[in-house]
Structure formats: C-alpha cells, structure tokens
Amino acid sequence: MLIPRVLLRHQITIEPYLGDTSKGPKYGPATTVRCFLDEQTRSVRSPGGEDVTSTSTAYADPGTAAPTLSRVTLPGGRVTRVIQTKQRDGGGLPTPDHVEIQLE
Template identity: 55%
Template sequence: MKLPGMWLRHRVTVEPYEGDSGVGPLFGDAVLVRCFLEQKTRLVRAPDGREVTSGATFYCRLDAVTAPPESRVTLPDGRQTTVINQARNDGGGLPLPDHLEVQLV
C-alpha cells in the first residue's frame, strides 16, 4: 500500500549525494519530491552509529527518490539541509503504508 496522496502536502528538492571530488561533494540531479514534512527536533542514529540531532524528517513514497546520507535537501521555506539517514518502511503486504523516512540535520 502506498502513502495516500492527501498526506503528501509538502514539496522538497533532493540532490542525491554521489561522492567527493577534489573540489567538494558531488550531487546528482535535483528531484522534486512530494512528501509529508515534520519539522521536529529528535535524536537519531547516523549510519556510523553516532547519535545526531535531527531537525526535520520527511516521509515519501518508496519510489519517489533515493536520498543517501549527505544528500542535499531544500525545504519548502528555502532552507538547505543534509540527509542524516534514510529508512525504508515496507509493510510486507500488510495494509500499512510503504514509505521512505528521510532524517535531516
């Protein structure tokens, strides 16, 4: 089951992190993503195990975007932030909404 369209009230722009170069990070093409944005401070775990403070999280459909850690995200108010981690939530055939949870700095 997909996230219902009525829940996807916000739009963010995601530039997927593709690695580093001699002049800084490399990002893929910008993708506009329909999502539900929750701007709430909470403690999350980064991929390396560190505890990090997240200032926002967005939820979107699984097929909407790939947002690996360090990807750049532009929020609806124009503020740019960085992906801490992403989590795929798949209902496994149960009547639960499959979605991607993306935690932001």
C-alpha cells in the same frame, strides 16, 4: 498500501550525493519530491553509529532516492543534508509503505 496522496502536502528538492572531489562534495541533478514533512527535532543514530540531531523528517513514496549526505532544500528554502534513509514496508499489512528521510 502507499501513503495517501492527500498527506503528501509538501515538496522538497533532493540533490543526490555522488561523493567528494578536490573542490568539495559533488551532487547529482535536483529532483522535486512530494512528501509529508515533519519539522520536529529528535535524536537519531547515523549509519556510522553516532547519535545526531535530526531537525526534520520527510515521508515519501517507496523508491524515493535520497542517499546519505544528499543535499535537500525544504519548502521554506532551508538547505539541509540527509542523515539516513529508511525503507518502511509493512510486508502486506494495511500500513502505508514509504521512505523515511531523516534530515539534519
């Protein structure tokens, strides 16, 4: 079961992080993604194990690509980065499968 389409009220733009160059971070082509955006501040653990503050979380369809450190533009124009992405799969239970994108 997927997130009901009616809940995907927001659009964000994701530029996937490709790595660092001598001129700074390199990003791939921007992709617009429909999602549900929850702009709530909370503490999360980064992939490196540090406690960091997340100011927003986007919930999108399974398969949405948002690698750690990708650049994300929110509907209001604020630019942020991906802390981590979590695949949420109910394993056949009647819960909505989705990708949780935690943002700085």
